[in-house]
Amino acid sequence: MAGIAEAPGRDAPEAQGRDAPEAQGVASDDLIELLFFAYRDFVGDPDRILAEYGFGRAHHRVLHFVVRYPGLTIAELLDILRITKQSLNRVLKDLIEQGYVEQKTGTSDRRQRLLFCTGAGADLAADLTRVQTRRVARALADRAEPTGASAASAHDFLLAMIEPDERAAVCRLMARRSRGTA
Amino acid sequence: MAGIAEAPGRDAPEAQGRDAPEAQGVASDDLIELLFFAYRDFVGDPDRILAEYGFGRAHHRVLHFVVRYPGLTIAELLDILRITKQSLNRVLKDLIEQGYVEQKTGTSDRRQRLLFCTGAGADLAADLTRVQTRRVARALADRAEPTGASAASAHDFLLAMIEPDERAAVCRLMARRSRGTA
DNA sequence: GATTTAAGTCAGTGTTGTTGACATATCTCA
Protein backbone atom coordinates (compact mmCIF):
# COMPACT_ATOMS: atom_id res chain seq x y z
CA MET A 1 0.00 0.00 0.00
CA ALA A 2 2.94 2.33 -0.72
CA GLY A 3 3.47 3.14 2.95
CA ILE A 4 0.34 5.23 3.19
CA ALA A 5 -3.14 4.07 3.99
CA GLU A 6 -5.66 4.05 1.20
CA ALA A 7 -3.35 5.46 -1.46
CA PRO A 8 -5.59 5.96 -4.50
CA GLY A 9 -5.08 5.44 -8.19
CA ARG A 10 -1.66 4.00 -8.60
CA ASP A 11 -2.35 0.97 -6.50
CA ALA A 12 -5.51 0.22 -8.41
CA PRO A 13 -5.01 1.54 -11.94
CA GLU A 14 -7.74 -0.69 -13.33
CA ALA A 15 -10.31 1.18 -11.26
CA GLN A 16 -10.08 4.41 -13.21
CA GLY A 17 -11.39 3.13 -16.50
CA ARG A 18 -14.34 5.51 -16.76
CA ASP A 19 -13.00 8.70 -18.27
CA ALA A 20 -9.35 8.57 -17.27
CA PRO A 21 -7.60 11.38 -19.13
CA GLU A 22 -4.32 9.50 -19.03
CA ALA A 23 -3.38 5.86 -19.22
CA GLN A 24 -0.85 6.10 -16.38
CA GLY A 25 -1.24 5.20 -12.76
CA VAL A 26 -1.09 8.78 -11.49
CA ALA A 27 -2.96 11.45 -13.41
CA SER A 28 -1.79 15.08 -13.55
CA ASP A 29 -5.27 15.83 -12.29
CA ASP A 30 -4.56 14.18 -9.01
CA LEU A 31 -1.28 16.02 -8.64
CA ILE A 32 -3.07 19.34 -9.04
CA GLU A 33 -5.30 18.43 -6.16
CA LEU A 34 -2.52 17.04 -3.99
CA LEU A 35 -0.55 20.22 -4.55
CA PHE A 36 -3.50 22.16 -3.20
CA PHE A 37 -3.72 20.02 -0.08
CA ALA A 38 0.04 19.93 0.44
CA TYR A 39 0.33 23.68 0.15
CA ARG A 40 -2.67 24.20 2.41
CA ASP A 41 -1.01 22.29 5.23
CA PHE A 42 2.45 23.60 4.41
CA VAL A 43 1.46 27.22 5.00
CA GLY A 44 -0.72 26.27 7.93
CA ASP A 45 2.25 25.45 10.15
CA PRO A 46 3.87 28.89 10.24
CA ASP A 47 0.53 30.67 10.38
CA ARG A 48 0.12 29.70 14.02
CA ILE A 49 3.48 31.17 14.97
CA LEU A 50 2.94 34.31 12.93
CA ALA A 51 -0.36 34.98 14.63
CA GLU A 52 1.47 35.33 17.96
CA TYR A 53 3.46 38.19 16.50
CA GLY A 54 0.54 39.82 14.73
CA PHE A 55 2.11 38.98 11.40
CA GLY A 56 0.65 37.25 8.37
CA ARG A 57 1.88 35.21 5.45
CA ALA A 58 3.09 38.26 3.60
CA HIS A 59 5.44 39.08 6.48
CA HIS A 60 6.63 35.51 6.47
CA ARG A 61 7.52 35.57 2.81
CA VAL A 62 9.50 38.76 3.16
CA LEU A 63 11.33 37.53 6.23
CA HIS A 64 12.09 34.23 4.56
CA PHE A 65 13.77 35.74 1.55
CA VAL A 66 15.59 38.44 3.47
CA VAL A 67 17.11 36.01 5.93
CA ARG A 68 18.13 33.62 3.20
CA TYR A 69 19.51 36.25 0.85
CA PRO A 70 20.96 39.06 2.95
CA GLY A 71 21.44 42.26 1.04
CA LEU A 72 18.46 41.68 -1.22
CA THR A 73 17.21 44.88 -2.87
CA ILE A 74 13.61 46.03 -3.00
CA ALA A 75 13.47 45.43 -6.74
CA GLU A 76 14.72 41.88 -6.36
CA LEU A 77 12.21 41.16 -3.66
CA LEU A 78 9.40 42.56 -5.76
CA ASP A 79 10.42 40.28 -8.60
CA ILE A 80 10.54 37.25 -6.34
CA LEU A 81 7.23 37.82 -4.62
CA ARG A 82 5.42 39.15 -7.69
CA ILE A 83 3.52 41.73 -5.73
CA THR A 84 3.37 45.50 -6.05
CA LYS A 85 5.59 48.00 -4.30
CA GLN A 86 2.63 49.10 -2.25
CA SER A 87 1.90 45.60 -0.97
CA LEU A 88 5.53 44.99 -0.15
CA ASN A 89 6.01 48.31 1.61
CA ARG A 90 3.09 47.69 3.90
CA VAL A 91 4.54 44.53 5.39
CA LEU A 92 8.16 45.60 5.12
CA LYS A 93 7.39 48.70 7.16
CA ASP A 94 5.94 46.51 9.91
CA LEU A 95 9.02 44.31 9.96
CA ILE A 96 11.39 47.28 10.05
CA GLU A 97 9.47 49.24 12.68
CA GLN A 98 9.32 46.21 14.93
CA GLY A 99 13.01 45.52 14.55
CA TYR A 100 13.03 42.32 12.53
CA VAL A 101 14.52 43.74 9.35
CA GLU A 102 16.84 46.65 8.65
CA GLN A 103 17.85 48.56 5.57
CA LYS A 104 21.28 49.74 4.54
CA THR A 105 22.05 52.09 1.72
CA GLY A 106 23.71 50.30 -1.17
CA THR A 107 27.43 50.86 -1.57
CA SER A 108 27.87 50.55 -5.31
CA ASP A 109 24.48 52.17 -5.99
CA ARG A 110 23.35 54.47 -3.23
CA ARG A 111 19.76 54.49 -4.51
CA GLN A 112 19.33 50.90 -3.44
CA ARG A 113 18.18 49.84 0.01
CA LEU A 114 19.75 46.53 0.92
CA LEU A 115 17.69 44.40 3.25
CA PHE A 116 19.06 42.47 6.22
CA CYS A 117 17.54 40.61 9.15
CA THR A 118 18.30 41.65 12.70
CA GLY A 119 19.03 39.02 15.32
CA ALA A 120 15.37 38.96 16.27
CA GLY A 121 14.42 38.60 12.63
CA ALA A 122 16.77 35.68 12.18
CA ASP A 123 15.36 34.03 15.30
CA LEU A 124 11.79 34.39 14.14
CA ALA A 125 12.69 33.17 10.66
CA ALA A 126 14.40 30.15 12.20
CA ASP A 127 11.26 29.32 14.17
CA LEU A 128 9.18 29.52 11.04
CA THR A 129 11.62 27.52 8.96
CA ARG A 130 11.80 24.87 11.65
CA VAL A 131 8.17 23.85 11.39
CA GLN A 132 8.23 23.80 7.63
CA THR A 133 11.49 21.92 7.47
CA ARG A 134 10.09 19.38 9.86
CA ARG A 135 7.14 18.73 7.56
CA VAL A 136 9.32 18.43 4.48
CA ALA A 137 11.88 16.20 6.21
CA ARG A 138 9.13 13.94 7.49
CA ALA A 139 7.57 13.79 4.03
CA LEU A 140 10.88 12.70 2.56
CA ALA A 141 11.51 10.18 5.31
CA ASP A 142 8.03 8.66 4.92
CA ARG A 143 8.93 7.38 1.49
CA ALA A 144 10.24 4.04 0.41
CA GLU A 145 13.32 5.34 -1.41
CA PRO A 146 16.38 6.64 0.43
CA THR A 147 15.77 10.16 1.70
CA GLY A 148 18.41 11.60 -0.59
CA ALA A 149 16.71 10.19 -3.65
CA SER A 150 13.30 11.42 -2.49
CA ALA A 151 14.68 14.89 -1.96
CA ALA A 152 16.35 14.98 -5.34
CA SER A 153 13.18 13.78 -6.96
CA ALA A 154 11.01 16.34 -5.20
CA HIS A 155 13.54 19.03 -6.04
CA ASP A 156 13.44 18.24 -9.73
CA PHE A 157 9.68 18.06 -9.83
CA LEU A 158 9.16 21.39 -8.09
CA LEU A 159 11.80 23.10 -10.17
CA ALA A 160 10.18 21.78 -13.33
CA MET A 161 6.84 23.17 -12.17
CA ILE A 162 8.28 26.67 -12.27
CA GLU A 163 7.67 28.70 -15.39
CA PRO A 164 10.51 27.74 -17.76
CA ASP A 165 11.51 31.36 -18.36
CA GLU A 166 11.86 31.86 -14.63
CA ARG A 167 13.84 28.79 -13.75
CA ALA A 168 17.20 30.30 -14.53
CA ALA A 169 16.43 33.28 -12.31
CA VAL A 170 15.34 31.02 -9.46
CA CYS A 171 18.45 28.89 -9.81
CA ARG A 172 20.64 31.97 -9.94
CA LEU A 173 19.01 33.25 -6.77
CA MET A 174 19.32 29.96 -4.94
CA ALA A 175 22.94 29.61 -5.99
CA ARG A 176 23.73 32.68 -3.90
CA ARG A 177 23.43 30.65 -0.77
CA SER A 178 26.35 28.42 -1.72
CA ARG A 179 28.56 31.37 -2.50
CA GLY A 180 29.01 34.66 -0.72
CA THR A 181 26.32 37.28 -0.18
CA ALA A 182 27.17 38.92 -3.49
CA MET B 1 23.13 19.06 -15.17
CA ALA B 2 19.97 17.13 -14.38
CA GLY B 3 18.22 18.35 -17.49
CA ILE B 4 17.78 21.85 -16.15
CA ALA B 5 20.18 24.74 -16.47
CA GLU B 6 22.02 25.81 -13.36
CA ALA B 7 20.43 23.32 -11.02
CA PRO B 8 21.77 24.25 -7.59
CA GLY B 9 22.93 22.25 -4.63
CA ARG B 10 22.75 18.65 -5.65
CA ASP B 11 25.19 19.02 -8.50
CA ALA B 12 27.75 20.71 -6.28
CA PRO B 13 27.19 19.38 -2.77
CA GLU B 14 30.68 20.34 -1.67
CA ALA B 15 29.85 23.99 -2.17
CA GLN B 16 27.44 24.19 0.75
CA GLY B 17 29.91 23.61 3.55
CA ARG B 18 29.29 26.88 5.37
CA ASP B 19 26.32 26.29 7.60
CA ALA B 20 24.55 23.52 5.78
CA PRO B 21 21.77 22.26 8.09
CA GLU B 22 21.85 18.87 6.43
CA ALA B 23 24.57 16.76 4.96
CA GLN B 24 22.52 15.75 1.91
CA GLY B 25 22.63 17.12 -1.59
CA VAL B 26 19.18 18.73 -1.44
CA ALA B 27 18.21 20.48 1.76
CA SER B 28 14.62 20.67 3.01
CA ASP B 29 15.24 24.40 3.04
CA ASP B 30 15.50 24.52 -0.68
CA LEU B 31 12.35 22.49 -1.11
CA ILE B 32 10.46 25.02 0.98
CA GLU B 33 11.51 27.73 -1.36
CA LEU B 34 10.89 25.73 -4.51
CA LEU B 35 7.42 24.92 -3.27
CA PHE B 36 6.77 28.63 -2.99
CA PHE B 37 7.94 29.30 -6.55
CA ALA B 38 6.18 26.27 -7.97
CA TYR B 39 2.90 27.21 -6.32
CA ARG B 40 3.27 30.84 -7.38
CA ASP B 41 3.44 29.84 -11.04
CA PHE B 42 0.95 27.03 -10.64
CA VAL B 43 -1.84 29.35 -9.53
CA GLY B 44 -0.74 32.05 -11.96
CA ASP B 45 -1.97 30.10 -14.96
CA PRO B 46 -5.67 29.92 -14.11
CA ASP B 47 -5.69 33.44 -12.69
CA ARG B 48 -5.58 34.90 -16.19
CA ILE B 49 -8.61 32.90 -17.30
CA LEU B 50 -10.53 33.62 -14.12
CA ALA B 51 -10.01 37.35 -14.54
CA GLU B 52 -11.96 37.22 -17.81
CA TYR B 53 -14.97 35.93 -15.90
CA GLY B 54 -14.58 38.27 -12.96
CA PHE B 55 -13.77 35.33 -10.73
CA GLY B 56 -10.88 34.79 -8.35
CA ARG B 57 -9.00 31.88 -6.89
CA ALA B 58 -11.68 31.19 -4.36
CA HIS B 59 -14.17 30.61 -7.18
CA HIS B 60 -11.67 28.35 -8.87
CA ARG B 61 -11.21 26.18 -5.83
CA VAL B 62 -14.94 25.71 -5.38
CA LEU B 63 -15.48 24.94 -9.03
CA HIS B 64 -12.59 22.50 -9.03
CA PHE B 65 -13.91 20.41 -6.20
CA VAL B 66 -17.53 20.53 -7.29
CA VAL B 67 -16.76 19.37 -10.80
CA ARG B 68 -14.50 16.60 -9.56
CA TYR B 69 -16.79 15.42 -6.80
CA PRO B 70 -20.36 15.97 -7.93
CA GLY B 71 -22.86 15.89 -5.11
CA LEU B 72 -20.44 17.35 -2.59
CA THR B 73 -22.18 18.86 0.43
CA ILE B 74 -21.49 22.28 1.92
CA ALA B 75 -19.98 20.74 5.01
CA GLU B 76 -17.61 18.60 2.98
CA LEU B 77 -16.52 21.57 0.92
CA LEU B 78 -15.90 23.63 4.04
CA ASP B 79 -13.72 20.87 5.40
CA ILE B 80 -11.75 20.60 2.19
CA LEU B 81 -11.17 24.30 1.72
CA ARG B 82 -10.73 25.11 5.40
CA ILE B 83 -12.54 28.40 5.16
CA THR B 84 -15.59 29.71 6.94
CA LYS B 85 -19.17 29.33 5.85
CA GLN B 86 -19.28 33.03 5.12
CA SER B 87 -16.28 32.94 2.79
CA LEU B 88 -17.64 29.95 0.96
CA ASN B 89 -21.13 31.34 0.60
CA ARG B 90 -19.88 34.52 -0.99
CA VAL B 91 -18.16 32.80 -3.86
CA LEU B 92 -20.65 29.97 -4.10
CA LYS B 93 -23.45 32.49 -4.49
CA ASP B 94 -21.60 34.06 -7.44
CA LEU B 95 -21.13 30.70 -9.10
CA ILE B 96 -24.78 29.73 -8.61
CA GLU B 97 -26.23 33.06 -9.70
CA GLN B 98 -24.13 33.04 -12.84
CA GLY B 99 -25.13 29.51 -13.70
CA TYR B 100 -21.91 27.59 -13.17
CA VAL B 101 -23.00 25.57 -10.16
CA GLU B 102 -26.36 24.31 -8.99
CA GLN B 103 -27.71 22.92 -5.75
CA LYS B 104 -30.02 19.99 -5.22
CA THR B 105 -31.65 19.01 -1.98
CA GLY B 106 -30.18 15.84 -0.55
CA THR B 107 -32.29 12.72 -0.89
CA SER B 108 -31.31 10.78 2.20
CA ASP B 109 -30.93 13.97 4.25
CA ARG B 110 -33.08 16.82 3.02
CA ARG B 111 -31.09 19.35 5.03
CA GLN B 112 -28.12 18.90 2.78
CA ARG B 113 -27.55 20.87 -0.41
CA LEU B 114 -25.68 18.75 -2.91
CA LEU B 115 -23.52 20.71 -5.30
CA PHE B 116 -23.22 20.03 -9.03
CA CYS B 117 -21.68 21.83 -11.96
CA THR B 118 -23.79 22.94 -14.89
CA GLY B 119 -22.52 22.44 -18.42
CA ALA B 120 -21.04 25.94 -18.39
CA GLY B 121 -19.38 25.19 -15.07
CA ALA B 122 -17.85 22.00 -16.38
CA ASP B 123 -16.57 23.86 -19.44
CA LEU B 124 -14.95 26.57 -17.39
CA ALA B 125 -13.47 24.04 -15.01
CA ALA B 126 -12.05 22.13 -17.97
CA ASP B 127 -10.38 25.30 -19.25
CA LEU B 128 -8.82 25.92 -15.88
CA THR B 129 -7.74 22.33 -15.43
CA ARG B 130 -6.21 22.31 -18.89
CA VAL B 131 -3.61 24.96 -18.16
CA GLN B 132 -2.68 23.43 -14.86
CA THR B 133 -2.52 19.92 -16.25
CA ARG B 134 -0.29 21.19 -19.02
CA ARG B 135 2.17 22.57 -16.50
CA VAL B 136 2.19 19.39 -14.42
CA ALA B 137 2.49 17.13 -17.46
CA ARG B 138 5.38 19.19 -18.79
CA ALA B 139 7.07 19.12 -15.39
CA LEU B 140 6.83 15.34 -15.34
CA ALA B 141 8.04 15.01 -18.92
CA ASP B 142 11.02 17.30 -18.31
CA ARG B 143 12.54 14.77 -15.96
CA ALA B 144 15.08 12.07 -16.63
CA GLU B 145 13.00 9.16 -15.29
CA PRO B 146 10.06 7.71 -17.16
CA THR B 147 7.02 9.95 -16.78
CA GLY B 148 5.11 7.30 -14.84
CA ALA B 149 7.85 7.06 -12.25
CA SER B 150 8.08 10.84 -11.96
CA ALA B 151 4.36 11.07 -11.43
CA ALA B 152 4.36 8.35 -8.81
CA SER B 153 7.23 10.02 -7.04
CA ALA B 154 5.59 13.46 -7.07
CA HIS B 155 2.35 11.88 -5.91
CA ASP B 156 3.99 10.24 -2.92
CA PHE B 157 5.89 13.37 -1.96
CA LEU B 158 2.86 15.63 -2.08
CA LEU B 159 0.71 13.15 -0.22
CA ALA B 160 3.37 12.85 2.47
CA MET B 161 3.42 16.63 2.80
CA ILE B 162 -0.21 16.57 3.89
CA GLU B 163 -0.89 16.59 7.60
CA PRO B 164 -0.78 12.91 8.63
CA ASP B 165 -4.17 13.07 10.33
CA GLU B 166 -5.69 14.39 7.13
CA ARG B 167 -4.19 11.97 4.65
CA ALA B 168 -6.83 9.33 5.11
CA ALA B 169 -9.57 11.90 4.50
CA VAL B 170 -7.85 13.16 1.35
CA CYS B 171 -7.39 9.63 0.07
CA ARG B 172 -10.98 8.78 0.85
CA LEU B 173 -12.12 11.84 -1.07
CA MET B 174 -9.91 11.13 -4.06
CA ALA B 175 -11.00 7.53 -4.15
CA ARG B 176 -14.50 8.72 -5.01
CA ARG B 177 -13.39 9.51 -8.50
CA SER B 178 -12.63 5.87 -9.23
CA ARG B 179 -15.95 4.73 -7.90
CA GLY B 180 -19.42 6.14 -8.28
CA THR B 181 -20.56 9.56 -7.10
CA ALA B 182 -21.52 8.11 -3.75
C1' DG C 1 21.98 69.06 -17.56
C1' DA C 2 18.43 65.74 -19.20
C1' DT C 3 16.86 61.26 -18.63
C1' DT C 4 16.40 57.09 -16.36
C1' DT C 5 16.23 54.27 -12.38
C1' DA C 6 15.35 52.79 -7.29
C1' DA C 7 12.63 53.59 -3.83
C1' DG C 8 8.93 55.66 -1.00
C1' DT C 9 4.27 57.37 -0.58
C1' DC C 10 -0.74 58.60 -1.16
C1' DA C 11 -5.60 57.69 -1.99
C1' DG C 12 -8.87 54.49 -3.35
C1' DT C 13 -10.56 49.77 -4.34
C1' DG C 14 -11.40 44.62 -4.57
C1' DT C 15 -10.97 39.75 -3.11
C1' DT C 16 -10.76 36.71 0.33
C1' DG C 17 -10.40 35.58 4.74
C1' DT C 18 -12.15 36.22 9.77
C1' DT C 19 -15.74 36.49 13.99
C1' DG C 20 -20.09 36.10 16.29
C1' DA C 21 -24.78 36.04 16.30
C1' DC C 22 -28.96 34.42 14.65
C1' DA C 23 -32.73 32.00 11.62
C1' DT C 24 -34.67 27.94 9.39
C1' DA C 25 -35.41 23.43 8.09
C1' DT C 26 -34.65 18.83 9.03
C1' DC C 27 -33.08 14.82 11.39
C1' DT C 28 -32.48 11.89 15.63
C1' DC C 29 -33.58 10.05 19.69
C1' DA C 30 -35.90 9.44 24.04
Added chain:
DNA sequence: TGAGATATGTCAACAACACTGACTTAAATC
Protein backbone atom coordinates in the same frame (compact mmCIF):
# COMPACT_ATOMS: atom_id res chain seq x y z
C1' DT D 1 -44.45 13.89 19.97
C1' DG D 2 -41.21 17.02 21.64
C1' DA D 3 -36.21 18.30 22.76
C1' DG D 4 -32.02 18.80 21.03
C1' DA D 5 -28.61 18.33 17.48
C1' DT D 6 -27.29 19.20 12.76
C1' DA D 7 -26.96 21.43 7.92
C1' DT D 8 -27.41 25.40 5.85
C1' DG D 9 -28.13 30.36 5.10
C1' DT D 10 -27.57 35.07 6.45
C1' DC D 11 -26.31 39.50 8.72
C1' DA D 12 -22.91 43.07 10.15
C1' DA D 13 -18.34 44.26 10.93
C1' DC D 14 -13.65 43.73 10.24
C1' DA D 15 -8.67 42.45 8.79
C1' DA D 16 -5.05 40.90 5.58
C1' DC D 17 -3.32 41.37 1.36
C1' DA D 18 -3.51 42.29 -3.16
C1' DC D 19 -4.39 45.96 -6.95
C1' DT D 20 -4.13 50.74 -9.71
C1' DG D 21 -2.41 55.19 -10.84
C1' DA D 22 -0.19 59.20 -9.71
C1' DC D 23 3.46 61.55 -7.60
C1' DT D 24 8.06 62.61 -5.07
C1' DT D 25 12.90 62.14 -3.93
C1' DA D 26 17.49 60.83 -4.58
C1' DA D 27 20.98 59.00 -7.21
C1' DA D 28 22.95 57.08 -11.40
C1' DT D 29 23.83 57.42 -16.34
C1' DC D 30 24.87 59.53 -20.50
